[in-house]
Amino acid sequence: MTPRLVVGGIYKNLKEMMKLPWNSDIKTNTVHVTDLVRATYFLCLHGKHGEVYNIVDSGDTTQGWITSIVSEIFDLNHDYWGSTFSTLAKLDMCEVIDEINDKHMGPWATLCAEDDVPNTPLTPYIHKDTLVKKHICLSGTKLGELGFNHFEHPGVTKELLMEVLQDFVQLKMFPKSLLQD
Numbered sequence: 001m002t003p004r005l006v007v008g009g010i011y012k013n014l015k016e017m018m019k020l021p022w023n024s025d026i027k028t029n030t031v032h033v034t035d036l037v038r039a040t041y042f043l044c045l046h047g048k049h050g051e052v053y054n055i056v057d058s059g060d061t062t063q064g065w066i067t068s069i070v071s072e073i074f075d076l077n078h079d080y081w082g083s084t085f086s087t088l089a090k091l092d093m094c095e096v097i098d099e100i101n102d103k104h105m106g107p108w109a110t111l112c113a114e115d116d117v118p119n120t121p122l123t124p125y126i127h128k129d130t131l132v133k134k135h136i137c138l139s140g141t142k143l144g145e146l147g148f149n150h151f152e153h154p155g156v157t158k159e160l161l162m163e164v165l166q167d168f169v170q171l172k173m174f175p176k177s178l179l180q181d
Contacts, residue, residue: 001030001156004070005165006124009178010107012074023080024064027137029056032153032160042148053146054138059155069158073165074178093128100126115175122173 011018031039039055047053059065071078104124112120153160168174 001066001161002122002164003124003126004066005073005161006108006122006174007104007126008070008074008076009111009175010104010124011076012178013107013111016076018067018071018076018078019081020063020067020078021081022063023082024062024067026063026134028061028063028066029054029136029138030059030061030156031055031057032151035151035153038152039143039148043143043146046146046148048146051142053143054140055143056138056140057151057154058140061156066156069156069161072158073161075181097126097128111175111178115177117172117175120173122168 008018035057036055039053043053043055067078101124104126108124112118165174165179169176169179
């Protein structure tokens with residue numbers, strides 16, 4: 001989630017459309033950190049030794065949902081490369097990744113310097129795995145059957161992502177100017 005927020009901020013600064021691979025339908029699981037901690041504690045008390053449990057919210061989150069929220073936060077337009085271009089990009093993935101990272105890294109460094117963010121663990125660096133068309137969609141059914149059914153944050157919202165960004169700004173990890181109109 002954080003790299004998408006960082007990249008969204010960069011595209012706001014560049015005043016360009018944010019383009020993403022594939023399409024809006026790619027699924028990805030999410031879980032809020034407080035729900036992760038609650039579920040982990042629950043499993044320490046009630047989980048069966050040696051069993052594996054997936055801790056995922058019920059948000060049915062897609063790339064499109066996340067991107068629409070990021071676009072709203074940073075007031076930017078977005079689009080998708082589509083299957084044809086994304087498939088062609090896989091043929092020379094290293095070159096595509098290098099070009100994308102070159103486009104993002106310089107502006108990120110400039111934004112951080114201008115906003116007195118001297119050292120941040122946040123990065124717009126895109127890893128090769130990010131561009132692969134793979135749904136990350138696990139089932140949390142087993143955890144629910146054990147009795148953990150209440151997520152305080154059942155999915156990603158604009159308010160939750162804004163809370164994350166405001167925390168990053170307060171910690172001097174994210175340029176404050178990207179959250180101003």
